[in-house]
Each structure stands twice: as structure tokens, then as C-alpha cells.
Amino acid sequence: MSSDSDTGSKAVSSGEAPLGGERPDEAVRRPLAALLRGGVALGLAPIATGLVLCLASGSCGQGALPSLGGLISGVARGDGASLILLGVAVFLALPPLQALAALVSYRRLGNRRFAATSLAVLLVQIIAVTVAWIR
Amino acid sequence: MTSGSALAVAATAVFAGVLGSMLGLGGGFVIVPLLSIALGLPIHVAVGTGLIAVVANALSASAVQVASGAVNLRLALALSTVTTAGALVGGLVGTSLSGSWLFGLFGALLAAISVLMLVRPEGVAVVPPSGGRAGPDEPPAPGGPASVEHRDSGMAGRFFDSVSGSVVSYQPRRVGTGTALSFVAGVVSGTLGVGGGIIQVPVMNLMLGVPMKAATATSSYIISLTAMAGAVVYMARGFINPMITALTVIGVxxxxxAGTRFVERLPSSFLRRAFSVILIYMASRMFGAAFNLPV
Known part of the structure; x- marks a missing residue:
């Protein structure tokens, strides 16, 4: 996946103002940037709404997390804490989606090495979430 | 929570977001001490809240930096596998430690990194091309260009530096060693809620030879992929306060x-100095809390 090198680094700057030609991995950057922009907006919206509701009511739950069913019913009845937790869940879902997007993009480019690397990142993320919830 | 407390949390979060984005640290290194020391939250809740804020900060910063080309995607993916595993281990360790241990470990980490940055303030070594010029604040590599050879790791990076007005190209070195250290960064991230950029940035800059701006952008992207592993551990154990989490996420x-815009205009030397000063101050506060000292 990665190689070790005992040679020095190379960092050079040239006088050219714009980047000549397409930047490295441009075809991967575009979908990733779009996913990140959309995901951040989707996560922030319920958090902001939940915060307003919590501030308006003067209280916001604390402590144990609700079950998935409890979270959904809380969101349905406009509970501020549930909305905030929904937004947090969206944020925590974005990293695996990023890895998946990178995997698909590198596969389309025919770059097996970094498609495999993206898959490894995705698998480790899934394992991490599973271990966190079952332990 | 009073409106005054809510304002204090929000202001702290905005401050942490600016610094975290500028330095590639994720913001947790400011959020966690302030939530625990200044606002009196249990440190485990502060770490859990900090990790959520770190994830949000890294995601929002990466949305801009991935598009700008500053992020080295291949290097980030290579380092993220082990960093995520480390963050999971760190989350499991952190939730089982006492508060005093967390304060002490936090202080030790900040002190160690600040010393490293002060001892090696020159940062990345730059090899100017024949007839070319180095970046405005990057010194030549020790030994000169003639002593350096390169091996393509498939992770070469290139970005436009708006400060120098030029394109910077680089070839990361010692990626294997950097990968091993990234596991440590993940453990620290999951344990202390600091994102991991606190280790990733110096490792990429000083050891892998990645220019500071690319290192901070790549670090933010790595954090956006990996910090969730530690966050879900704290969240699964109930170490989260929805109101404070919402205030910190939005503030960050x-x-x-704002920080992403600032970083485009600031020279790397300023980032390194700011990095060191902030770490020394936060280390003293955390040691004070760990040993009940008036700081």
C-alpha cells in the first residue's frame, strides 16, 4: 500500500501561475468535494434546527442515547435533542461514504492500488463502528 | 444552560474552528480543554463533544480543500487505514481512563509537540529546481539538491501556493514510517479528542517532507475520514451533550x-509559530488540571 523510502523529499516551486494540465486525481476530487459539501449541509440543517428548538424550550436531553426507533420518533415529533443527534449521525456517516466514493472513482480510473486502499479504509471504518457499538 | 454559557461555548467553538482549520488540527485541542477546564464539563463528555466537533470541522474544511487541490488524496488514503484503527483503539482506551489521566496525557502530548516544533522550526526541506527558486519561507534542504535522490511512491503532490504565486510540487518520503506513526496519531485522536492533526501535521511536514500547506490540508482530510472511529465510541457510551454538541459543531x-480563507493568505512560518505558542499554553493548563495546580 505504501512504500518506505530513505531518500530525501522533493518540494519545488515553479513560476507558473495556474496549474499546468489537470491536477492529480481531479476525477476523484470532484465527486468527493460534492459529497462533502452536500453532506455537511445535510448534517448542519437538523443540528441548527434542533439547537433552535432546544434554546426555545430551555432544555435539551443529556446522557444515554436513544434507540434508532426512539431517535426517529423524536425527530418526527420535533424533539430538539433528537434532531441534533440525527445531524451528528449524518456527520458520522460521511467518512464511510467518502471512502466509498474514492473507491468507486479510483475503480473507474482503473487505479487498482488506490481503489484497494480506499476499500481498506472503508472496511476499517465499518469494523470500528461495529466494535464501538457492540463492546 | 444559561444564555451566557451558550454564548461562551459558541464563541469558544468559533475560535477553535478558525485555529483548527488554519493549523490542520481539527479544533479539538482548544475545545476539549476549554469545555472541561473553563466550563466544568466532565472530561469524557468534553472529549466526546470535541470529537464530534473535530469531525464536523474536518469535513467542512475538507469540502473546500479537496476542491482546491491542496489535499494529497493518495497519501491521505494510505495513512487513513491505520489512523482509523488507531482512533478506535484510542476511543476504547480513553473511555476507560480516569479524568486525571486524560488531563495529564493531554498536557504531555501538547508539551511534546510544542518542543518538537520549536526545535525544528524550519519545517519542510525544499529543493529548488535548477534555475528555479524555493518558496518564500522554505529553506534549502541540508546537503543541497545534489545530495538528494527520489523514488516515486505514487503519491507525488502538486498545488498552487497563493502566497508565493507558484505551483509547488513534492514527493513524500518515508511513507512507511509515516504510516506507522499515523496509527499513533489515531490512538491519540481517539483517546483525547484532538483529531490527530496534532501529530499528523508535524509528521507529514518534518518527516515525510510534505509542504506545510499541503500537510495541513491533507491532515484535515485524514481527520475527516478517521476521527469518526473515536467519536462513535464516546457516543455509544453516552458521553455527549446534545446542546453543547450543537453549539460547538455550528461554531466550529x-x-x-473563516480559517480556510485565512490559511490561503498566511505564510507557513506564521503557522508554525502560532502552532507552537498555542500548544505550550494549552499544555500548562492541562497539567494544572491533572495535578490540581493553579495555572
């Missing part, structure tokens, strides 16, 4: 967007 988001 606002601050991060």
Missing part, C-alpha cells in the same frame, strides 16, 4: 470557513 463550522 463558522470558524473553520
Amino acid at each position: 463550522y463558522v470558524g473553520a470557513r
Whole structure:
């Protein structure tokens, strides 16, 4: 996946103002940037709404997390804490989606090495979430 | 929570977002001490809240930096596999440690990194091309260009530096060693809620030879992929306060967007100095809390 090198680094700057030609991995950057922009907006919206509701009511739950069913019913009845937790869940879902997007993009480019690397990142993320919830 | 407390949390989060985005640290290194020391939250709740804020900060910063080309995607993916595993281990360790241990470990980490940055303030070594010029604040590599050879790791990076007005190209070195250290960064991230950029940035800059701006952008992207592993551990154990989490996430988001704009205009030397000063101050506060000393 990665190689070790005992040679020095190379960092050079040239006088050219714009980047000549397409930047490295441009075809991967575009979908990733779009996913990140959309995901951040989707996560922030319920958090902001939940915060307003919590501030308006003067209280916001604390402590144990609700079950998935409890979270959904809380969101349905406009509970501020549930909305905030929904937004947090969206944020925590974005990293695996990023890895998946990178995997698909590198596969389309025919770059097996970094498609495999993206898959490894995705698998480790899934394992991490599973271990966190079952332990 | 009073409106005054809510304002204090929001202001702290904006400040953390600006710094986290500018330095590639994720904001947790400011959020966690302030939530625990200044606002009196249990440190485990502060770490859990900090990790959520770190994820949000890194995601919002990466949305801009991935598009700008500063992020080295291949290097980030290579380092993220082990960093995520480390963050999971760190989350499991952190939730089982006492508060005093967390304060002491936090202080030790900040002190160690600040010393490293002060001892090696020159940062990345730059090899100017024949007839070319180095970046405005990057010194030549020790030994000169003639002593350096390169091996393509498939992770070469290139970005436009708006400060120098030029394109910077680089070839990361010692990626294997950097990968091993990234596991440590993940453990620290999951244990202390600091994102991991606190280790990733110096490792990429000083050891892998990645220019500071690319290192901070790549670090933010790595954090956006990996910090969730530690966050879900704290969240699964109930170490989260929805109101404070919402205030910090939104505050960090606002601050991060401002910080991303600042970082385009600031020279790397300023980032390194700011990095060191902030770490020394935060280390003294955390040691004070760990050993009940008046700081």
C-alpha cells in the first residue's frame, strides 16, 4: 500500500501561475468535494434546527442515547435533542461514504492500488463502528 | 444552560474552528480543554463533544480543500487505514481512563509537540529546481539538491501556493514510517479528542517532507475520514451533550470557513509559530488540571 523510502523529499516551486494540465486525481476530487459539501449541509440543517428548538424550550436531553426507533420518533415529533443527534449521525456517516466514493472513482480510473486502499479504509471504518457499538 | 454559557461555548467553538482549520488540527485541542477546564464539563463528555466537533470541522474544511487541490488524496488514503484503527483503539482506551489521566496525557502530548516544533522550526526541506527558486519561507534542504535522490511512491503532490504565486510540487518520503506513526496519531485522536492533526501535521511536514500547506490540508482530510472511529465510541457510551454538541459543531463550522480563507493568505512560518505558542499554553493548563495546580 505504501512504500518506505530513505531518500530525501522533493518540494519545488515553479513560476507558473495556474496549474499546468489537470491536477492529480481531479476525477476523484470532484465527486468527493460534492459529497462533502452536500453532506455537511445535510448534517448542519437538523443540528441548527434542533439547537433552535432546544434554546426555545430551555432544555435539551443529556446522557444515554436513544434507540434508532426512539431517535426517529423524536425527530418526527420535533424533539430538539433528537434532531441534533440525527445531524451528528449524518456527520458520522460521511467518512464511510467518502471512502466509498474514492473507491468507486479510483475503480473507474482503473487505479487498482488506490481503489484497494480506499476499500481498506472503508472496511476499517465499518469494523470500528461495529466494535464501538457492540463492546 | 444559561444564555451566557451558550454564548461562551459558541464563541469558544468559533475560535477553535478558525485555529483548527488554519493549523490542520481539527479544533479539538482548544475545545476539549476549554469545555472541561473553563466550563466544568466532565472530561469524557468534553472529549466526546470535541470529537464530534473535530469531525464536523474536518469535513467542512475538507469540502473546500479537496476542491482546491491542496489535499494529497493518495497519501491521505494510505495513512487513513491505520489512523482509523488507531482512533478506535484510542476511543476504547480513553473511555476507560480516569479524568486525571486524560488531563495529564493531554498536557504531555501538547508539551511534546510544542518542543518538537520549536526545535525544528524550519519545517519542510525544499529543493529548488535548477534555475528555479524555493518558496518564500522554505529553506534549502541540508546537503543541497545534489545530495538528494527520489523514488516515486505514487503519491507525488502538486498545488498552487497563493502566497508565493507558484505551483509547488513534492514527493513524500518515508511513507512507511509515516504510516506507522499515523496509527499513533489515531490512538491519540481517539483517546483525547484532538483529531490527530496534532501529530499528523508535524509528521507529514518534518518527516515525510510534505509542504506545510499541503500537510495541513491533507491532515484535515485524514481527520475527516478517521476521527469518526473515536467519536462513535464516546457516543455509544453516552458521553455527549446534545446542546453543547450543537453549539460547538455550528461554531466550529463558522470558524473553520473563516480559517480556510485565512490559511490561503498566511505564510507557513506564521503557522508554525502560532502552532507552537498555542500548544505550550494549552499544555500548562492541562497539567494544572491533572495535578490540581493553579495555572
